[in-house]
Amino acid sequence: MTNVAMIWGVSGGIGRAVAQELQTRGWTVIGIGRQPEDVASITSHTFTADVAREYDVQTAVHAASFEVDQVDLWIYAAGDIETTAVADLKLASWQRILDANLTGPFLTTKHSLPLLAEEAHLVYLGAVSERLKLPKFAAYVAAKAGLEAFVAALQKELRGKKITLVRPGAVATPFWDKLPIRPPKDAAPPEKVAQRILAAYEEGHSGHLDLV
Numbered sequence: 001m002t003n004v005a006m007i008w009g010v011s012g013g014i015g016r017a018v019a020q021e022l023q024t025r026g027w028t029v030i031g032i033g034r035q036p037e038d039v040a041s042i043t044s045h046t047f048t049a050d051v052a053r054e055y056d057v058q059t060a061v062h063a064a065s066f067e068v069d070q071v072d073l074w075i076y077a078a079g080d081i082e083t084t085a086v087a088d089l090k091l092a093s094w095q096r097i098l099d100a101n102l103t104g105p106f107l108t109t110k111h112s113l114p115l116l117a118e119e120a121h122l123v124y125l126g127a128v129s130e131r132l133k134l135p136k137f138a139a140y141v142a143a144k145a146g147l148e149a150f151v152a153a154l155q156k157e158l159r160g161k162k163i164t165l166v167r168p169g170a171v172a173t174p175f176w177d178k179l180p181i182r183p184p185k186d187a188a189p190p191e192k193v194a195q196r197i198l199a200a201y202e203e204g205h206s207g208h209l210d211l212v
């Protein structure tokens, strides 16, 4: 029986790179993205869900449960960002950023738990939140700081499972299209982040994994 991974946000730059690396290594990958046309070609087991819609999330996990018995490696790689000063930030934008970076991790974790192997490894894509307390980043950094707190509490509930909070530096993905600046020249390729995530899985890592 092959190892099984479940990746939320599989059509993003990092999610896609992890999916491809895992498949090269012979894993079965359940990939979940928002748009069917984005996910179709990435893995042979794909589902669509908006991570902030509980029904979508429940339906995706339910459908996945017909294709695999359990999940060994679970990865949350969705995320969203907007740089707007608080004075101009719309509630809808605040909500969208919180949905992608904090409510999504809650809903996808909650509904995936019954499908996780006893010693499953969970991986969340965070950010180096203490360095990001910059003007116009309030929604993003609040969400990522919340994610860190969520993960810390979850780890105490899920004894026996490993949880890694990956905190990348700049990674060259479409994420930067949402920012008013170009990625730095030394931005890491997403494939490198994927390899670090898989190394963390192999080492049985738990806690923060800073890639800066």
Ligand SMILES: NC(=O)c1ccc[n+]([C@@H]2O[C@H](COP(=O)([O-])OP(=O)(O)OC[C@H]3O[C@@H](n4cnc5c(N)ncnc54)[C@H](OP(=O)(O)O)[C@@H]3O)[C@@H](O)[C@H]2O)c1
Pocket: 009, 010, 011, 012, 013, 014, 015, 033, 034, 035, 049, 050, 051, 052, 077, 078, 079, 080, 099, 100, 101, 104, 125, 126, 127, 128, 167, 168, 169, 170, 171, 172, 173, 174, 175, 176
């Ligand atoms: N790239 C970087 O420099 C960097 C640095 C530090 C941390 N990170 C973190 O790493 C993670 C992955 O980033 P990335 O670089 O791979 O970004 P990306 O290429 O923009 O991918 C993000 C993915 O999240 C999906 N998503 C957003 N909101 C969603 C929702 N409500 N429901 C379902 N899917 C949703 C997007 O789907 P759509 O295409 O449908 O919008 C997209 O596929 C994010 O959490 C990000 O905060 C990235």
